[in-house]
Amino acid sequence: MRIKVKVNGVWYERDVEPRKLLVHFLRDDLGIKSVRVGCDTGNCGACTVLLDGKPVKSCNLLAVQADGSEIITADYSDELMERLKRAFHERHALQCGFCTSGMLLASYALLKNKPKPTEEEIREGISGVLCRCTGYQNIVEAIKSAAL
Amino acid sequence: MRYVGKPLPRLEDYHLLYGQARYVDDIELPGMLYAGFVRSPYAHARVRRVDASEALSMPGVVAVFTPQSGKPFDFAPGGKVRYQGEAVAMVVAVDRYALYDALEKVYVDYEPLPAVVDPVKAMEPGAPLVDESLGTNVSRREKYASGDAERALASSDKVVEEELVTNRVVPSAMEPHGVLASHDGKTLLIYDSTQKPHIVRREVARSLDVPLAAVRVIQPDVGGGFGSKIQVYPEEVRVAAAAMALRRPVKWIATRSEDFKMTTYGRGLMLRYKAGFTRDGVLKAIKGEVIADAGAYDWFGFDLAATAATMLPAAYKVRDLDIDAVSVLTNKPPLGPYRGAGRPEATFFIERIMDLIADETGLDPVEVRRRNLVPAGPYDNPLGLHYDSGEYLATFERGIAATGYYDLVRNAEAEKARGRVLGVGMSFYIEITTYGHEVAIVRAERDGSFTVAVGIAPHGQGDATGIAQLVADELQVPIERVRVVWGDTDAVPDGIGTDGSRSITAGGSAALLAARRLLEELKKAAEELLGGPATYSDGTFKSGDKSVTIGEVVEAVYRGKVRAQLEAMEVYKARATFPYGVGVVVVELDPETGLARPLLYRSYDDIGVVVNPLLVEGQIHGGALQGISQVLYEQVVYDQDGNLATPNFAFYHVPKATEAPRYEPRLAETPHRSDHPTGTKGVGEAPTVASAAAAIKALEDAIRRATGKRVRLRSTPVTPEEVYRLIHG
Ligand code: FES
Ligand code: FES
Numbered sequence: 001m002r003i004k005v006k007v008n009g010v011w012y013e014r015d016v017e018p019r020k021l022l023v024h025f026l027r028d029d030l031g032i033k034s035v036r037v038g039c040d041t042g043n044c045g046a047c048t049v050l051l052d053g054k055p056v057k058s059c060n061l062l063a064v065q066a067d068g069s070e071i072i073t074a075d076y077s078d079e080l081m082e083r084l085k086r087a088f089h090e091r092h093a094l095q096c097g098f099c100t101s102g103m104l105l106a107s108y109a110l111l112k113n114k115p116k117p118t119e120e121e122i123r124e125g126i127s128g129v130l131c132r133c134t135g136y137q138n139i140v141e142a143i144k145s146a147a148l
Numbered sequence: 149m150r151y152v153g154k155p156l157p158r159l160e161d162y163h164l165l166y167g168q169a170r171y172v173d174d175i176e177l178p179g180m181l182y183a184g185f186v187r188s189p190y191a192h193a194r195v196r197r198v199d200a201s202e203a204l205s206m207p208g209v210v211a212v213f214t215p216q217s218g219k220p221f222d223f224a225p226g227g228k229v230r231y232q233g234e235a236v237a238m239v240v241a242v243d244r245y246a247l248y249d250a251l252e253k254v255y256v257d258y259e260p261l262p263a264v265v266d267p268v269k270a271m272e273p274g275a276p277l278v279d280e281s282l283g284t285n286v287s288r289r290e291k292y293a294s295g296d297a298e299r300a301l302a303s304s305d306k307v308v309e310e311e312l313v314t315n316r317v318v319p320s321a322m323e324p325h326g327v328l329a330s331h332d333g334k335t336l337l338i339y340d341s342t343q344k345p346h347i348v349r350r351e352v353a354r355s356l357d358v359p360l361a362a363v364r365v366i367q368p369d370v371g372g373g374f375g376s377k378i379q380v381y382p383e384e385v386r387v388a389a390a391a392m393a394l395r396r397p398v399k400w401i402a403t404r405s406e407d408f409k410m411t412t413y414g415r416g417l418m419l420r421y422k423a424g425f426t427r428d429g430v431l432k433a434i435k436g437e438v439i440a441d442a443g444a445y446d447w448f449g450f451d452l453a454a455t456a457a458t459m460l461p462a463a464y465k466v467r468d469l470d471i472d473a474v475s476v477l478t479n480k481p482p483l484g485p486y487r488g489a490g491r492p493e494a495t496f497f498i499e500r501i502m503d504l505i506a507d508e509t510g511l512d513p514v515e516v517r518r519r520n521l522v523p524a525g526p527y528d529n530p531l532g533l534h535y536d537s538g539e540y541l542a543t544f545e546r547g548i549a550a551t552g553y554y555d556l557v558r559n560a561e562a563e564k565a566r567g568r569v570l571g572v573g574m575s576f577y578i579e580i581t582t583y584g585h586e587v588a589i590v591r592a593e594r595d596g597s598f599t600v601a602v603g604i605a606p607h608g609q610g611d612a613t614g615i616a617q618l619v620a621d622e623l624q625v626p627i628e629r630v631r632v633v634w635g636d637t638d639a640v641p642d643g644i645g646t647d648g649s650r651s652i653t654a655g656g657s658a659a660l661l662a663a664r665r666l667l668e669e670l671k672k673a674a675e676e677l678l679g680g681p682a683t684y685s686d687g688t689f690k691s692g693d694k695s696v697t698i699g700e701v702v703e704a705v706y707r708g709k710v711r712a713q714l715e716a717m718e719v720y721k722a723r724a725t726f727p728y729g730v731g732v733v734v735v736e737l738d739p740e741t742g743l744a745r746p747l748l749y750r751s752y753d754d755i756g757v758v759v760n761p762l763l764v765e766g767q768i769h770g771g772a773l774q775g776i777s778q779v780l781y782e783q784v785v786y787d788q789d790g791n792l793a794t795p796n797f798a799f800y801h802v803p804k805a806t807e808a809p810r811y812e813p814r815l816a817e818t819p820h821r822s823d824h825p826t827g828t829k830g831v832g833e834a835p836t837v838a839s840a841a842a843a844i845k846a847l848e849d850a851i852r853r854a855t856g857k858r859v860r861l862r863s864t865p866v867t868p869e870e871v872y873r874l875i876h877g
Binding site for chain 2: 044
């Protein structure tokens with residue numbers, strides 16, 4: 001099937017097998033490696049991308065379902081994304097980095113909708129992404145500081 | 149320009165934040181094939197026949213390796229599988245989708261056998277045997293004893309007998325296991341999600357009978373390990389063998405559900421014991437056995453039992469001990485190291501015993517520990533461990549004050565009056581870190597910058613930043629002039645890797661000593677250039693009124709003007725060191741549902757010299773959550789037949805951001821140096837060691853506060869159902 005998606009501001013047109021998962025399409029067909037696979041059950045959030053502005057788990061969607069949509073991954077750059085990355089660095093909000101793309105995108109979506117979230121809202125906002133390394137506090141602090 | 153001690157943000161981050169990260173699944177090689185494993189649905193079964201003919205005829209399938217393929221494809225050793233998920237065949241195909249289609253089409257004829265799941269039952273006569281050639285499921289038993297435990301028990305005022313269990317957990321690194329191998333006719337190149345590239349290299353070379361020089365292992369970015377990527381799994385060797393056999397790159401990336409079937413599990417230790425103590429709360433003796441639920445192969449089960457046994461006395465004065473370390477085979481995936489490996493279990497056991505003594509004597513838990521603690525190190529633990537340095541009693545007292553333990557207890561009482569149920573638990577821990585040799589090379593570049601290559605293999609800890617700090621200080625150069633490389637067996641000839649909280653202590657000491665030696669070399673060259681004895685500071689050698697920069701000296705050596713070594717390699721042999729401290733956990737309990745949530749983790753740790761407080765803080769946060777989560781959230785369930793009922797993150801609960809506490813760690817203001825050149829003791833595992841024992845006590849405390857009932861919790865995890873039953877039953 002032929003699909004057209006806009007990823008990080010660029011339109012791509014590609015043939016895909018109908019059963020191909022969006023995460024494999026992004027990683028294997030478009031070479032966007034920052035979208036990661038941590039599970040096969042939609043539970044870890046490592047594969048989170050923004051689909052038309054909303055955080056979704058790209059391992060839970062078929063590529064064909066994204067036809068015509070706009071996708072943002074952690075490689076996207078704008079003022080907010082840069083602020084978040086800087087804050088993650090300064091607050092030591094990443095260790096192995098495997099969850100980091102998902103965390104950045106979940107927090108990006110959160111701050112887009114709610115520029116000044118409470119701590120509880122931040123924790124709720126990133127609760128779809130698991131991190132085994134950081135214990136979350138520094139991630140929460142980073143998002144708080146990026147929100148200011 | 150002193151860097152050690154500063155909270156420098158990590159040098160690793162840019163790479164990980166800006167799309168440059170490459171985990172093994174992100175690496176692609178031309179002509180690459182995908183490998184996958186056919187895994188047993190039975191926990192215990194004879195494998196009668198593997199039929200790969202249909203799979204081989206599927207589009208895109210390149211090869212299927214079965215037990216008939218011979219070493220290293222000797223799946224199902226002795227003709228049987230011994231745990232659910234054990235591999236019986238390997239399929240190689242052109243892409244993931246073709247691979248998964250073909251995996252379904254390999255037919256295996258199994259004859260199911262009765263499984264043994266519970267290690268205690270496995271020890272009983274007549275239990276099904278996991279490995280018939282042993283004639284028993286007890287794979288190893290050894291005694292660790294001192295004094296006269298029987299006599300000390302007989303003369304105790306009170307003797308208690310019970311069992312304590314730290315159940316199996318899944319280490320759950322967010323990146324699953326994976327490996328990519330290729331062979332160019334001369335060199336076998338392996339990208340591996342491992343904690344130990346040099347050990348993988350040695351194991352692959354040995355198993356495939358190729359010279360070490362012909363194997364290069366690269367540890368790309370690794371998405372966590374926590375001990376689960378220490379073991380060299382048969383999969384790693386088999387992928388390399390397939391790449392050699394097929395002369396094409398072969399990649400295997402475990403799915404998460406597959407990861408749950410083949411990764412090593414952590415904890416899985418039980419203590420069956422009798423303890424005797426006086427009515428004044430002094431522990432006199434422990435007699436018992438530490439039993440490891442080793443799983444189908446005793447890769448690490450016995451080591452875990454032995455570590456827990458020898459660390460059981462902690463820094464308490466008890467010297468009459470009689471502990472058997474026992475590893476028992478069961479039809480489960482093999483037990484392996486997990487953050488702390490033996491020390492969280494030992495601490496859990498002994499701290500539960502301290503809390504028991506407090507309950508039985510009516511003494512305050514702090515007072516009980518005070519009465520039992522060895523005042524200070526060095527101290528020879530009765531089971532043969534030499535604790536290097538520390539003020540156990542004074543640091544404990546300071547820790548109780550620094551964590552505000554009594555304020556937290558008072559606050560819990562006050563909150564109860566307002567209808568909110570909190571529980572507070574505290575633990576004292578001492579743990580052992582650092583072992584084995586470590587290798588580092590420091591090389592001077594022509595402009596006076598330096599490349600440091602290390603055998604340790606950090607995968608999230610940030611050790612490269614810590615080592616850059618150590619080396620920059622030693623060489624007195626700006627840190628921007630120091631680059632640390634790791635995770636490539638071509639960069640440094642050997643090393644053990646990253647585990648056991650040893651990377652900064654062993655790897656950092658190796659780097660520091662190599663830098664020191666290199667500087668001595670350069671000083672000799674500088675003196676030759678300057679024509680007299682020289683002093684060195686901040687990048688410049690001075691002799692009288694003449695001076696030369698370190699970069700100029702190096703340049704002169706590279707031009708052959710003077711002779712000196714420009715590279716120094718250090719093989720550093722490390723001895724054990726013993727961090728220790730106090731951990732406090734506060735939980736909130738909903739008595740209606742039995743659900744508990746951690747609110748706060750406070751700690752006071754003496755970890756020796758602190759190279760980078762930011763990195764230390766990160767380790768404490770993540771480590772504490774793992775220990776707490778082992779008590780509150782993470783449950784591995786098998787049925788009687790050895791079917792894993794918790795095969796992925798949909799069933800196995802790794803805590804989310806909404807389920808994590810606040811962390812408020814403090815470090816001892818007068819740390820006790822280790823005798824390593826870095827003076828460090830290591831911190832990666834300390835918070836996990838401290839937090840589980842404190843968390844279970846906090847839960848007990850909350851249940852007591854909710855009900856007035858004094859309950860005793862003996863096993864992790866404590867599920868909400870169990871708490872509900874304790875409250876309402
Ligand atoms: S990969 Fe885990 S949720 Fe998508
Ligand atoms: S940084 Fe490792 S999983 Fe989050």
